[in-house]
Amino acid sequence: MIHKEGISFLVYTLVIILLLLIFSFLLLSRLICIFLSIFFVILYLFFIFFFRNPKRNFYENYEKDHNQDIVISPADGKILEIKKIFENEFLKKNCICISIFMSPFDVHVNRFPVSGKIIYVKYYYGKYAIAWLPKASSNNEHTTIVVETNKGKKILFRQIAGFLARRIILYAKKNSLVKKGDEFGFIKFGSRVDVFLPLNSVILVKKGEKVVGGETKISIIPL
Structure with a gap:
């Protein structure tokens, strides 16, 4: 499709x-x-x-049974980095940041990593440096979205345009209720998505691992 x-x-x-x-x-x-x-x-x-758009399905029975928030990958690509970092735009605290790099050969559909309510959406104009550079997260064209899960956890994630990317598409609207795995945006020709998680999150992926947007579990957030 x-x-x-x-x-x-x-x-x-x-x-x-x-x-x-x-x-x-x-x-x-x-x-x-x-x-x-x-x-x-x-x-x-x-x-x-x-521009392919394969169908993806994620079943939430596990987290319902175990009373946990499971975070799935918002994008296809490779885990570029997993690090502890201070998020200073909205969360204002130390988080674990998982960066996913999308090459031009990956599916570029972006999907919600968690279900819940969108409480923050912001778009930033910017430059188009290579997406895997650290400065790209703040200097490049990017968006920031925060979803509060049904269990009260706030998960922040960013679309970051890369060297080839020249347009970020964002569908997310503040105060909307969203479902994990649904589309929230698209980035054209090479880019990155960062996900900011609580420090007590159990990370299920490692640096260099390939992930599938809307399917791969990247983290479990205990209550």
Whole structure:
């Protein structure tokens, strides 16, 4: 399935590619036209691949039975870093931050890591440094979302644009009730998502591990 954010992009791109190929066949040699055709076909197939939106399901029976909040990965990608850090925008306390890097080959749909009520949403304009650099979390274009779970835990997470990313899409609205695994946004072409967890959280992933958005359990928050 193609994500809705990619439909208009794919249509416009296809029109531009077809026009370029028509002009190339009129003005250039046949050999060059063949190479250009192959290049554009591969490029367009990559764009289709990039905007894919696979269905994801997470079943919450476990946390209901064990009276815990399970945090799932908000994005596909690789665990870039797990560290203790002071969150100074909203939580104003030390947290465990899990950073997930999304390469251009990962699914770029972002999903809520927990269920609950959105109590804070903020968008920031910024630069486009490489997403894995530490300064990217504050200097790059980014968003901050905080969800308060049904058990009263406040979980903050950020979308951070990378070097190739040029647009963050955010669907989250303050005071909305949200369900774990549902979409809250999309980032185009390479980016990062950070999740800030309480210090007593049990971390279920390690640095360098691949995670799947909407499915992989990254943490358990005891009551």
